Amino acid sequence: EIVLTQSPGTLSLSPGERATLSCRASQSVSSSYLAWYQQKPGQAPRLLIYGASSRATGIPDRFSGSGSGTDFTLTISRLEPEDFAVYYCQQYGSSPLCTFGQGTKLEIK
Amino acid sequence: EVQLVQSGAEVKKPGESLKISCKGSGYSFTSYWIGWVRQMPGKGLEWMGIIYPGDSDTRYSPSFQGQVTISADKSISTAYLQWSSLKASDTAMYYCVWAPYGDLFYFDYWGQGTLVTVSS
Numbered sequence: 001e002i003v004l005t006q007s008p009g010t011l012s013l014s015p016g017e018r019a020t021l022s023c024r025a026s027q028s029v030s031s032s033y034l035a036w037y038q039q040k041p042g043q044a045p046r047l048l049i050y051g052a053s054s055r056a057t058g059i060p061d062r063f064s065g066s067g068s069g070t071d072f073t074l075t076i077s078r079l080e081p082e083d084f085a086v087y088y089c090q091q092y093g094s095s096p097l098c099t100f101g102q103g104t105k106l107e108i109k
Numbered sequence: 110e111v112q113l114v115q116s117g118a119e120v121k122k123p124g125e126s127l128k129i130s131c132k133g134s135g136y137s138f139t140s141y142w143i144g145w146v147r148q149m150p151g152k153g154l155e156w157m158g159i160i161y162p163g164d165s166d167t168r169y170s171p172s173f174q175g176q177v178t179i180s181a182d183k184s185i186s187t188a189y190l191q192w193s194s195l196k197a198s199d200t201a202m203y204y205c206v207w208a209p210y211g212d213l214f215y216f217d218y219w220g221q222g223t224l225v226t227v228s229s
Binding site: 001044088 | 220
């Protein structure tokens, strides 16, 4: 079973700064089947990135995903106030078909 | 546009049964996988399982196999998540989710969530 470990647990930054979130898999994620989600308090998660680097419909281009194998990154180029939230990575290529990381909280410094 | 509308919040006692629902619209219900994700209070996301309403093919996370039942009624475009005997540890928000691309289980649309509270 693939285990996803996200780091850091909490990231404190200011609007306008660049955010780099990491997701490391315990074994290689097949075909880069890695997604990223954003969740704000009281809301359902929203898909940001799939296939490691493809932006979902309507997602601003300040969000980008990269990586392959076991190491993946979500980058937010210039933080907007609405970007402060919890971010989850998810793999969907290997048994048990779908697993999520534990999340990274992006908070305002 | 794809919409997933879930049933309302539930308050139940330990040992009771429960079935919550998720009605899909805006797409061909029988042609896409629809699943469930749990979020316990203050915690992260956990994938529970998923069903293909076209033929009722159902896959479960090993963590939830035998603990819940996922089903679907094609005639009313509705998926279900069911417990036969609830525990306090089932207290959580449950989201239904829609997989847009075959059996690649990333989730492009989410329901609004159903809060289940189990307490004596």
